[in-house]
Amino acid sequence: MATIRRPGAASAAVLVGLSISMVAAHALAPKWSRSVGLDVWNFATAEAEQQRVTDERDDIVAKGEESARRRVLADQFAARLVTRDADLATTAVVMVDLFRDAPGSRATLETMHPTLRDPRLLYARHTINRVERLMVDDPAQREAVLARLEAEYRELAQIWTGEPQSQPVSSTGEIASH
Numbered sequence: 001m002a003t004i005r006r007p008g009a010a011s012a013a014v015l016v017g018l019s020i021s022m023v024a025a026h027a028l029a030p031k032w033s034r035s036v037g038l039d040v041w042n043f044a045t046a047e048a049e050q051q052r053v054t055d056e057r058d059d060i061v062a063k064g065e066e067s068a069r070r071r072v073l074a075d076q077f078a079a080r081l082v083t084r085d086a087d088l089a090t091t092a093v094v095m096v097d098l099f100r101d102a103p104g105s106r107a108t109l110e111t112m113h114p115t116l117r118d119p120r121l122l123y124a125r126h127t128i129n130r131v132e133r134l135m136v137d138d139p140a141q142r143e144a145v146l147a148r149l150e151a152e153y154r155e156l157a158q159i160w161t162g163e164p165q166s167q168p169v170s171s172t173g174e175i176a177s178h
Contacts, residue, residue, distance in 0.1 A: 030043065066101075070098055070099060074095060074126075074127070077091050077127065078091075078131045078134055081131055081149060082135065082141075087152065088124050089120075089124075089156055091127050092121070092156070093120060095123035095124075095127055099123065106122065109122040109123070110122065113125055118160050121153075121156065121161070124156055128146065128149045128153060
């Protein structure tokens, strides 16, 4: 009986054995394996990159959770305007504070409403737009509430800037006809 010789089998076995040995050396003694030059796959760089990506992901998740928390609170404040449990002036100041750590929010509002520079008026407008979205399923009550809030807004614009805000502005920035 003739033995069949596979010339590549021994080489493959040696390579697999060396690979396993190097991985095991790195897993069991990472500092030693780096110091003797066995870190051929540059595990340290890969581990550092993995840690950086993990930290970045955790930061993004935390920012997303904080953003969601702010949106929920903003909707609650807007809902209080509907039920008259709060007034627009107080709510606008609360909203400025709520979104203080979200500079992108203010920048977005300034882009949507380029003529408004007072942050209280920006967030008052933002809150009115939230009320409009919250009440989309109740058009009759929505119109009455929005008319009341627009009147409050015009008064606030007069008080805070000394300039009258003659016509209401919709969430898209167009003149609205409430």
